[in-house]
Amino acid sequence: MTAANQIAQTIISDSYFLKLYRVCVERSVLRTLNIDTEEKYTEKEIRDLLRFADLLSTSSISDARNYAYKIITYLNPYYKDNVYYHTVAKAVYSNLGNFPAISYLEADNNNTSNLPFDRSVQNEAKKLIQEVPDGVGHVFTDIQYDLFSKLISSREFSFSGPTSMGKSFVIKAFLRCAIQNTPQENFIILVPSRALINQYAIELKSEMGALLETNNYKIVTNSNIAELPINEQCNYVLILTPERLISYISQEKNPSIGFLFVDEAHKLAQTEDARSITTYTSIEKTLKKYPDIKLYFASPNVSNPEILLSMFRNGKAENTFKTQETPVAQNLYFIDLLEKELSYCLNDEFIPINHPVLADISSINDVLLRFGQRSNLIYCNAKSKAISYAKELAATIECSDNKALKRAASIIRAYIHPDYYLADLVQKEIAYHFGNMPQLIRNLIEDLYRDGHLKYIFCTSTLLEGVNMPTQNLFILDDKKAKKILRPIDFWNLAGRAGRLAKELQGNVFCVKHGDVSWDKPSFFKEKDIQLVPTIYERIDHNLKKIEKIIQEQEISGTDIEQNILRYIANIICIDTLEPKNGYKSPIITALIERNKTKIIELAKSKSAQNETPYLILSANESIELKTQNSAYKQLKYLHAQKRNILLPAQINYPNILETLTKLYKLYSWNDKYLGKENSLKYFAMLMNKWINNSSLNQIISESIDYFHDHNRKLRINNGDLVDFDKNDKTHINALIGNIIDEIEIVLRFQLEKYFNHYHMMVKNILGEDNAGENWAMLLEYGTQNREIIALQNMGLSRYSAQKIFKECRGAFISENGQLKKVDKHKVLSKLQKDSIEYIEAQKLL
Structure with missing residues (x-):
């Protein structure tokens, strides 16, 4: 053990230090909660705290370094104008290699202090050594640099750290180096959701677009390489979900893969989610096809990252990395509205705050308005609750004059519907956010929040998928994810969103017990040794x-x-x-x-x-039962032998879609929640016809409202009783909109897409690829039959923007036989309205 670590161990077990640190935390808590206190630090206390922080910051022990960071952070509001504090604060953050925190001190505190000569030399040397390769002046924190150094020299690696440590930042730095390797190889970044695909694509284009172009790399967000607008040979960075990865490796002509990066890899251990099996399957099949692929796993807050390597390969112990060190402080509070009690967490114990701060607070709205400063994410366990709580808060707030919010409201009304709740909410600096929202609207909300226009976002477990929306304050209104108690890994993954690196030094997590939520098992606050079991x-x-x-x-x-x-x-x-x-x-x-x-x-x-189905078809469709696959394959073989047509219709219209859905209903014996009733096929045929034939979401919604009204259809409101649909009732309109969006995402783009893909594989096997006809699965994925619009979506654009750009910017494209070959970005931008949503997307992604 080094001398610095010995000193640190002595300090963090010393009773005087622990007593003084508790005082430091308590005073920071009171200040955060705006509770007045007359107590002040003595000169000895402040000198001792700063000395302790300085000594602890030289240690390599995570706990010691976290203590050092928190002491400086908690003292900052009191001593940000103090010259001695300025010097020690900068020295401590420098020892920790936390350069974003130093930037904060300089910008927010006007901290221009100079370090002693030896510290200054050490600091400058660290900046040079830890500079991000081709990172335009960015510098790794110590822990990021330690991880990056191990990662860049390994062919397989699994690592874990707190949500706030910047794992995706390290992944992108790794990518910067790897795309300059010789020979060049293709990359796959595996992410758990479509929402994360778009976020990654935008960030990579923004942060390293020129480097990608110089090295002849294209960012791809789908598995259909053949549909890309590419004229010449190039390399790829593919950002895919597990389903899209399985689709990619099932296509024999797709380019080989050299790197597989699994982000949010703890999803392999989501024991109540069937998609954890799909994630496993996608990785397993990729490794089987490309046995020499370089493999990397990134997870938040797990103690045994090595299990992921051992699951797929016999990974070595030195090829793993884990840390609890975080570059921002996260403060945990528990608010009990029923008992009017408020406590804060210190060393895994909740300490009551003896102050009547909750005396006049009785509702969730009161909590948010009292403690919700600047940026606030509010976690709810269901979409219906997120919308309901957002509406309740909005009822207490006046509309803003903010032009960006007015413009956003107009976009939402035009894109979805004039009565969609979200349009009214954004004008009050409030929004809701969940996974199945249309990509364009999700992006809009996230951009408004990052730019500081929105103050409150009510969200579901989308945050647990890794969507990058750091915040100053996180309010957790439920101890469940859907109906299951939050697991410790999920809780700490949520909590890690609090505190925005470089924007503030600390973030706050408020767990709120109220009439609807009992917090039955709050022990996960203490469970930080999280063992993954796939x-x-x-x-x-x-x-x-x-x-x-x-x-x-x-x-x-x-x-x-x-x-x-x-x-x-x-x-x-x-x-x-x-x-x-x-x-x-x-x-x-x-x-x-x-x-x-x-x-x-x-x-x-x-x-x-007794199986007759080719193994390649079975293996690419493991979510469909073998018995079902085999039955379907034998039926198609029989029909073909009888000279019957097994091709899907060339013309895609309502009668042909209904006939096809009815055929597949019988072929696959559908019995699930959405497709299990034959009389529902007419509705899905109508929806599918509009979707594939380029109807906008607004058109689909408006026509569905008229259909429900004209045919006296019933509607289930918030999982309650069926009611007669009333087109003049905003609640009914929003319930129907929610259903339509879910049906497009879950039924059309997931369930039906899966079966149509399987059907096409069987037809291709029986008739040959050149005679197999159109794969309707691809049309469901993109919501169009137009190859040029598909190509634009493959570049990362939303369906809406791709359609709009195709319609308004024809002169900016070079096409051959209906296939897009090249896009002139400057021409596209010149033809679009500058503040339009399609202009912003084109600027970011083309």
């Missing part, structure tokens, strides 16, 4: 008997979610036993063998014995 392992270890029953086609008990996950795993096991005899064993088969569970492998082999 869903595949968790279910094999605890639900093997149920998986056996599923393979034997017996009924099992459990929730619908649990049953779906276990059926998915059982299906993967069955399909994996059909793996061609080439020595390869999937991780799931390997895990069963290691656990001496070979009986289930034999059961799976027995079930799969």
Whole structure:
């Protein structure tokens, strides 16, 4: 142990230090909560605190460094004009390598102090050494540099750190270096949601667009490389969801991949989410296809990042990294509105605040208005609650004169509907945000928030998907994600959003207990040693008997979610036993063998014995049961043998869509929530027809409102009773809009897309690729049949902007046979209105 670490260990276990640190925290808490106090630091206290911080900052122990950072941060409001504080603060942040915090001191505190000569030399040397390669003057923090140095020299790596440490910043720095390698290779960044695809694409274009262009790299956001507007040979950075990655590797002609970066990799352990299995499948199949691929995992707040490497490869211990060090301080508060109690967290214990600060606070609105300064994210566990709470707060606030907000309201009304709640809310500096919102509107809300125009955003678990919206204050109004208690990893991932690096030194997390939420299990506040157990392992270890029953086609008990996950795993096991005899064993088969569970492998082999479907089709569609796939394939083979047409219609209109959906309904025996009723197919045929044939979202919504009104349709409001639809009732209008957006995203672009893709693969196998006709799955994904609009969306543009630019900027395109080859960005921008949403998107993404 180094001398600095020995000193640090002595300090952080010293009773005087702990007592003084508690005083420091308490006074910071009172100031944050605007509670007046007459107490002031003595000269000895301030000198001792600053000395402790200086000594602790030289240590390599995360806890010691966090103490050092927090002391300087908590003293800042009191001593930001003090010359001695100026010098020590800058020295401590310099020792920590926290250059954004130093920039804050210089800009916000006018801290122009000079460090002692030896410290100054050390600081400048650190800046030179830790400068981000090609990063336009950006400098890594110490912990970021430590991670980057290990990452750049490894072919496989798994790392974890707090949400606020800037993991994506390090990933992008890694990418800057790797795209300049020789020979050049293609990259995949795997992200959990479409929302994160768009965010990554915009950030990469903005931060390293010129470097990408110089090195002949294109950013791609979908798996359909053939639809890209590319004239020459180039390389790719693909930003994909698990579903899109599976689609990519299923296409034989797609370019090979050299790097796979899995962001938000803890999603592999979301035991209540079937998509964790899809994530596993996408990685496993990529490694199988490209066995020499370089593999990297990034996760927040986990103690065993090595498990992800060992799951897919025999990763070495030195190829992992974990830290609890954070570049901003996060302060945790618990507000109990029922008992009128307020407490703050210190060393994992909640300390009551003996002050009647909650005396006149009785509602969530009161809490937000009292403690919500500047930027505030409010976490809710359901979309309906996010909208409801946003409306309740808006009722207490006057409209703003802010021009950006007025413009945003106009865009929302034009793009969605004049009565959409969000349009009224944004004019009061309030919004809501969730995953299934249209990309264009999500981007608009995020930009308004980052630019400081919005003060409150009510959001769902989209934040847990990694969407980058740091905030000064985070209010957690529920201890659940949907209906399940928040896991510790989810709670700390949420909490990590508080505190914006370079904009402030600390952020606040307020957990609010109120009439609707009891906070039954607040122990996750203390659970920071978070051990990941991938869903595949968790279910094999605890639900093997149920998986056996599923393979034997017996009924099992459990929730619908649990049953779906276990059926998915059982299906993967069955399909994996059909793996061609080439020595390869999937991780799931390997895990069963290691656990001496070979009986289930034999059961799976027995079930799969009658299969006739080609392995490549089965393997690319593991979320569809093997039995269903095989039945569908045999039916198509039979129809083809009978000289019957198995191609989808060339003309895509309502009658043909309805006929096709009815055929697929019978072929796949649909029985799920959305597609399980044959009489619902007429509605989805209508929606699908409008979507594929270029109707705008506004048109689809307006025509659906008229349809519901003219046909006296009933509507379910907030999961309650069915009511007669009233086109003059704003509640009904917004409920219908929410349903339509969900149906486009969940039914059209997820469920139907999956089945149409499978159908096309079967037809392609039977008739050959040149005779297989159109793949309707692609048309559902993009909401158009137009190849040029598809190409524009592949460049990252939203459907709306792609349609608008295609219509208004024809002279800016070079096309051959209906396929886009080149886009003149300057011509596009010259033809668009400068403050329009499509102009902003084109400027960022083309």
